[in-house]
Amino acid sequence: MSGEASSTSGPAAAAGPLKRTPLHGLHGMLGARMVPFAGYEMPVQFAPGVLKEHIHTRAAASLFDVSHMGQIAVWPRSGRVADAAVALERIVPADVLGLGEGRQRYGFITNDQGGILDDLMVAHRGDHFLLVVNAARKEEDLRHLTSLLDHDCRIELLERALIALQGPAAEAALVRLAPGAIAMRFMDVRTLDIMGSPCTVVRAGYTGEDGFEISTPADVAREVAEGLLEDNNVQPAGLGARDSLRLEAGLCLYGADIDATTTPIEANLAWAIPSVRRTGGARAGGFPGSHVVLAQATCGTTRLRVGLKPEGRAPVRAGAPIFAEEAGGAPVGTVTSGGFGPSLDAPVAMGYVPSSMSAAGTRVFAEVRGKRLAATVAALPFIPTHYKRGAGR
Amino acid sequence: MLKFTEDHEWLALDGHVATVGITKHAAELLGDLVFVQVPAVGTKLAKGSAAAVVESVKAASDVFAPLDGEVTEVNDAAVSNPALVNEDPQGRGWLFKMKLADLKAFDALMDEAQYTKLTG
Structure with missing residues (x-):
């Protein structure tokens, strides 16, 4: 018997030792099976296995370590956050300028041919924007952002942990530690105090379920994760279940469903490009490959x-x-x-x-x-x- | 007495016919199976060729023919309920039976102690 290459082992890791997330010690204690993923040593599954972790997520709630993802702060050099929004619109065909404070949107970074260099979340944090990008793309994204936005923005890779809490029981589990979470709606972003530490919480995820992504200072990540796991409804889950959950939810995996050779229109992500950035809109185009993407948005692919x-x-x-x-x-x-x-x-x-x-x-x-x-x-x-x-x- | 292969299959001999399945160790590594494909009865198998397929949520794995022979029977219960392979991999979760071309080749396979040493 021989296993085929499992998709959880990609994307190919760069040479060198694997990096560890702030939750590495907790994974060991919880009996995770670890695999290399995007240069990190990550839990692919825990004792129950992918199938049961998947089912548990939709029935109750699961805690995923997604600290390998890139968290990038984009600060306006002028101090005016609208200047950072305008700058981001030069690389992302989304309505960043129209994004309200405390709200998040899905978008992507395009290349000159309209291909997708990465997909991301962009959140308005009041005085700056917070981007969450794919682990395998974060170094390249940083170079890209810096080279195109450096004049207007300071780009900062945040060394924080990221915990995804997903499933119908996620709200109750988080509210126990952070009562403010109850008032949040899908794609809201807030700073909530969790166990004495300021955490950036977004009500979103990658499973199709209600849930949260919680960015914590690295040194309190384990304490926060353990606090959430004290709720009996919350079980740890690995990248295997995360992948099957996002597939059922129809969500794209960068490097598989979308990459530099697929445009957002081909990828059926046209919904993420609002009319204001399309032909005839007030801020039409102005992003790399816009001539390709906007023509496709009009004429099809x-x-x-x-x-x-x-x-x-x-x-x-x-x-x-x-x-x-x-x-x-x-x-x-x-x-x-x-x-x-x-x-x-x-x-x-x-x-x-x-x-x-x-x-x-x-x-x-x-x-x-x-x-x-x-x-x-x-x-x-x-x-x-x-x-x-x-x-x- | 069960025999084992380096590819994590087990065989039990009855006359000239060997029952073949995946080992408990393999079933644990694969996790919950969601799909099982077995060869058609009558298929002539060459040692090392892909004979059956077991799939988890994440991945597909080939089950190789452990020896030369011809398929005489398949486990339809495992095909209709792949979880049976996880529940009882070295019993009710068998995959197929094959009439062996060479009984001496069976004797040369690993015994349980040797296999345990390999996977330990």
Whole structure:
């Protein structure tokens, strides 16, 4: 018996010793199975395993260490936060200037061809912006931000821990330590005092569930994590469950579903580019590759990222070629993420298909071990999301 | 008496027919299985060729033919309920049976003590 390369072991780590997060000691105590991920030694799973951790997250709450992700503060040199917003709009096709204080938005950094260099969250922190970027991309993002924004902004990589608390029981678990969390709505960001330390808390996540991402000073991360784990509803979970949860939620994984060769429009992320940044908008374009992205936003693209539901029980995994027919013909697309969805009790995948084949219900075939398995194009997310949205947002 | 391979399969011999499955050690490493694929009855297997597939949420793993032989029976219960392999990997969670081409090759496989030493 021999294992295929598991997607949890990528992206390939740079040479050199693996870095450890401030929660490394806690993982050891909790019996984590550690794997290299993006240059860090990270827990892929704990004793219950990926499937049970996944199910527990949707039933109660799970605590994930995501300290490997990059937390980058963008400070306006002028002292006026709007200047930092305008500067960020030169690299991110989102409405940063219209982002209210205490609110967060999803966006991406594009290259000159309109490809995605990274996807990120940007939060308005009053006097600066806080970006959360992918672990494997943070050094490159820092160089990119510094080279393009240095005149207007001071770019600072924060050495903090990041704890994701996800699931329907997340609110109660956090409120026990930080009562202020109760008033937060999806994509709100606040500074909350947790066990005596100021933490930056966002009501968001990467699972499709309600939950929070909690940025703590590195030296109190373990204390905060242990405080949250005192709630019996909260169990630790690893990157394995995080991946299957985000796949069911239809969320992109950088390096798999999106990369420098896919544009936001092809990736079906057009919703994140508001009309104000599109052709005819007050601040149209002005970001790298805008001529490509905005033309695609108007005229469409030849391929699109879609959800795929294999008809049988066999998982269809990343890299599987997609065909239009059960036999013959050349591949028309590729699966970019795929596996088994524990909450759906069925295989799920995402991939790129020709736009003409992107309508929900279209039947395609993915080749697995030399056999073409039927799959149906499906709307994303695969599971209903449970974000705690506020009125009017 | 069970025999074992370096690829974490176990074999139990009855006459010329060996029952094949994955070891308890392998099942623990793989975690909860969600998909099992077995070869068709009658398939001629060459030692080392991909015979079956076991998949967890995260990854697919090939189960290699431990010896040369022909598939005589498969465990449909494990196919319809992959969790059976996790519950009882070296018993009810067997994968397939094969008629061995060479019984001497079976004798040359590792015994439990040797396998335990390998995985310990």
